[in-house]
Amino acid sequence: LGRGLGELLRELTIEQKLQRVVIAGGDTSSHALGQMGVDALTVRMPLPASPGSPLCVAHSRVKTIDGLEVALKGGQVGTDRYFCAIRDGLGD
Structure with a gap:
C-alpha cells in the first residue's frame, strides 16, 4: 500500500507541480517516500500542537521532488x- 501510494503521489506531484504534500500513516509514509525518490528530509517548520509531525523539505535526486514540502502524519x-x-x- 505504501509503495503504491508513493508511486501515485510521485506522479501527481510531477504532473500537477505540487509544492506541498501530506502522507498519513507512519509505516506507510516511509514506504511512500522511498517510492517518491526522497533521499532525506529536513525540518522546515515545527508544529507545536503536533510534536513529531513537522512540515519538512524533501531532498531528492529527482528534480521535481527536490524541495517538495512534505508532512508525515502518524496515526x-x-x-x-x-x-x-x-x-x-x-x-x-
Missing part, C-alpha cells in the same frame, strides 16, 4: 486541525 499524532494547518502553512 496518533496531531490535533483535529493538523491537515488544515499544513495546508495553510500555520505553525499551530
Whole structure:
C-alpha cells in the first residue's frame, strides 16, 4: 500500500507541480517516500500542537521532488486541525 501510494503521489506531484504534500500513516509514509525518490528530509517548520509531525523539505535526486514540502502524519499524532494547518502553512 505504501509503495503504491508513493508511486501515485510521485506522479501527481510531477504532473500537477505540487509544492506541498501530506502522507498519513507512519509505516506507510516511509514506504511512500522511498517510492517518491526522497533521499532525506529536513525540518522546515515545527508544529507545536503536533510534536513529531513537522512540515519538512524533501531532498531528492529527482528534480521535481527536490524541495517538495512534505508532512508525515502518524496515526496518533496531531490535533483535529493538523491537515488544515499544513495546508495553510500555520505553525499551530
